[in-house]
Amino acid sequence: MKKIFLTLLTLVSLSHAENIYATFNVAAQKSANLAFTASGIVQKVHVDIGSVVKENQILASLDNADIKAMLQKTKIVLKFASRELERQKKIKNLIDASKYDKVLSNYENAKASVAYQQALYEKTILKAPFEGIIYDKEIEIGDAVSGMMLKTVFKIQSLHARKLILEFDQKYHHIVKVGQTFEYKVDGDDKTYTGVISKVYPYANFDNRKIKAEVKAKDFTVGLFGDGYILVDGK
Template identity: 85%
Template sequence: MKKIFIALITLVSLSYAQKVYATFDVAAQKSANLAFTASGIVKKVNVDIGSVVSQNQILAKLGNKDIKAMLEKTQIVFKFASRELKRQEKIKKLIDASKYDKILSNYENAKASVAYQQALYEKTILKAPFAGVIYDKSIEVGDAVSGLMLKTVFKIQSIHARKLILEFDQKYHGIVKVGQTFEYKIDGDSKTYTGVISKVYPYANFDNRKIKAEVEAKDFTVGLFGDGMILVDGK
């Protein structure tokens, strides 16, 4: 019985024969700096710092009456060009080929003009690229923005999804793998948490000779830090 007990202890100790120390910072799983790519005067700002937004929600708009008017004009031209093309397609065999080609060309040009004006119009509207929370804002109604000199006006990050950016000594580059367990503590928190390595960066930092890895987490405040142990499979 004693031998069996010793064998079990040995088997357990071999399962995690080595632990690799790592420090980490908490980062948002998704984050982005948002800016207008068009020039104009800010007409409307719909969110503030701390606002929770959904994907494609409108965050701010530039004054765009002139661009909207031009878009509507091109849409009208396109509508009549479409009607004319449909009429001519019915009698295509009865008309001169060059005349039909000209009508088709007018249709295609009108279609391209609508697409171009639509793109210009959309650049005056800033939308959230994903569901998240606004954590920085540097824009107010009346501000002038320039598409030639991009300036971040909002910073957005995922609401709950976080990632721990681990750093460990490069000498362990061959044994730390995706799927291994990471036991850790957040600085100032006595609770021990457990996560799984989801990514190992394929390079070492030239300055500190550290390698990075990532562990998925939830709801920690971005910017916190801590440390822990990577449980390396000893098999």
């Protein structure tokens, strides 16, 4: 009798080991808080909440007429410095080395000035870091922004790509692995979905003694939650 009881207990333990319960929240695969790193007055705002944007698409820009003029000026200086360098290269062996070095130095300085002004100019233009959707906006034409006090003006998240942030009991830390199947339901949806664990966090939360893992998903609304089971032997 004792032997039968132990056998049943072993089977129950194996059954539980194959189905590890986990809860989850839906998060965007990519998300970012965007801010200007330059100071100035907002001149143009090209998008709004709900706008779908491409990578490197311009979202907003500051009044940059002065920086643009300075950039153009440095480009002109570089243009003539480049011409002079090409002329001196042709007679390099016939002129004093110090004179040639001075011409070369003028060219390199002009090139550096263009790069510097170009960098300043680009800081006045805010672009999307990846394809996604704008889900928050805190900027209007005429607003003043400061590069010294960064303020989030847009929030962007990936358009379709999502990740489920799972939480499961820490006692399974040695069992749950990348590649295992996760069967789950989203709250309010009767359909059963399946995914694959793509990441297991290498630590347990001190407060609730839970370990996190991630499963890639698509098109769920960010912020939803649900639960399911990790199939340890069902890769």
